[in-house]
Amino acid sequence: MGIRVGAVPFTVVSHVLAIAASFLVLVWCIHYRGGLAFEATNKSLIFNIHPVLMLIGFIILGGEAIISYKAFPLSKEVKKVVHLTLHFFALILGIVGVYAAFKYHNESSIANLYSLHSWIGIGVICLYGIQWIFGFVLFFYPGGVAAVRAESLPWHVFFGLFVHILAIATAILGFLEKLTFLETGGLSKYGSEAFLVNFTAIVTVLFGGFIVLTAVSPAPVADDFSYSAI
Ligand code: HEM
Ligand code: HEM
Numbered sequence: 213m214g215i216r217v218g219a220v221p222f223t224v225v226s227h228v229l230a231i232a233a234s235f236l237v238l239v240w241c242i243h244y245r246g247g248l249a250f251e252a253t254n255k256s257l258i259f260n261i262h263p264v265l266m267l268i269g270f271i272i273l274g275g276e277a278i279i280s281y282k283a284f285p286l287s288k289e290v291k292k293v294v295h296l297t298l299h300f301f302a303l304i305l306g307i308v309g310v311y312a313a314f315k316y317h318n319e320s321s322i323a324n325l326y327s328l329h330s331w332i333g334i335g336v337i338c339l340y341g342i343q344w345i346f347g348f349v350l351f352f353y354p355g356g357v358a359a360v361r362a363e364s365l366p367w368h369v370f371f372g373l374f375v376h377i378l379a380i381a382t383a384i385l386g387f388l389e390k391l392t393f394l395e396t397g398g399l400s401k402y403g404s405e406a407f408l409v410n411f412t413a414i415v416t417v418l419f420g421g422f423i424v425l426t427a428v429s430p431a432p433v434a435d436d437f438s439y440s441a442i
Contacts, residue, residue, distance in 0.1 A: 219282035219429035222422055226279055229419040230272045236412040237267045244405045250312070255320045261312035263386065267416065269305025271379050273298055274340070275423040278376060282431050296352055299344055306337055329385035336382050339375045343368070373424055380420035387413045 241248060241260040248264060249257040276283075277298030281291050310333065317324050325331065350356045350364050387409050395401060 217429060218432055219279075219426045220432055222426040222429055223279050223283040226275065226419060226422040226426055227283075229415055229422060230276065233412060233415045233419055234268045234272060236408065236415060237263055240405070240408055240412060244408070250315075255316055258312060258319065259316040262309050262316070263383075263390070265305050265309030265312065266386065267383060267412075269309060270302050271376075271383060271416065272419070273305065274302035274376060274379065275419060277302060278372060278423050279426045282426050282429070285432065292352060296344075296348060299340075299347070303337075303340055303344055306340065310334075310337060327385075327389055329382060329389045332378065332385065333382045336375060336379050339371070339378070343371055343375055347372075369427065373427060376423060377420060380416060383416055384413050 241264050245256060245260050246254065247257055248260045250261065252258055277295050280294045280298060284291065284294070286294070313330075314324060316322075325334070346364075347368055350361060350368070355361070356364065391399070391401075391406060391409055394405075399405060
């Protein structure tokens with residue numbers, strides 16, 4: 213791609229959007245929806261763990277993992293470990309977040325996996341897991357030979373960005389799913405809560421946009437970002 217502006221300013225915007233989205237989803241789930249709990253008689257509190265972990269744990273941590281190559285002036289080896297570790301925690305928190313949605317459904321006698329959101333959501337988690345295993349085996353341990361690594365890297369970058377964008381799309385479907393559900397329970401489409409949820413979704417989309425923009429922009433130290441150093 214022909215983006216010539218250095219990535220650093222985009223990493224800063226990404227961090228700011230990450231903080232804004234985290235704040236908004238917490239205000240929504242704690243102030244408007246009554247808080248978070250793994251065990252509760254009010255089953256909605258179990259559900260509330262889902263958007264919080266999916267947004268902050270899975271999407272935001274995963275996005276930070278992607279831009280970790282551009283955000284810090286560290287050695288290639290250290291950046292690799294930061295990248296794979298942040299992705300690992302994003303995957304674990306994503307799995308716990310999905311578990312919370314299933315737990316809520318099961319304890320409330322609601323069917324599982326009936327929506328497009330849930331189908332794409334399962335797909336995203338599986339693809340993310342596969343991407344992590346491939347990335348680890350190829351680039352970390354035991355590591356492919358240099359030619360294979362160089363050949364695979366563009367595919368790794370493509371699938372990594374694809375799965376991140378798909379995660380953002382899944383979150384948007386999830387916000388919509390919840391709003392529609394709440395509307396049938398009497399929430400107004402025009403109230404402050406609906407406004408907050410739409411706004412959170414927009415900030416999430418912007419976050420995804422800046423993560424991709426960061427990834428396609430040149431790293432601060434030009435010679436550190438070459439295929440020969442993979
Ligand atoms: C990438 C992030 C996300 C993934 C991978 C994901 C995945 C899933 C999965 C697999 C289910 C099905 C649970 C079951 O069938 O028992 C589910 C349910 C649900 N999720 Fe998400 N989710 C994500 C983000 C969100 C967000 C941000 C919201 C916002 C509120 C949300 C709202 C919902 C709702 C309302 C349900 C219950 C209805 C349904 O099954 O569609 N999700 N999610
Ligand atoms: C689900 C997990 C993962 C996702 C979504 C992902 C995504 C990405 C993305 C989007 C990039 C491009 C970053 C940029 O160009 O600025 C990238 C680069 C890279 N990733 Fe991953 N990755 C994952 C896991 C891993 C793992 C486990 C490793 C193992 C070490 C790894 C090694 C690398 C390497 C070596 C680069 C190249 C950085 C460079 O060219 O300087 N990735 N990854």
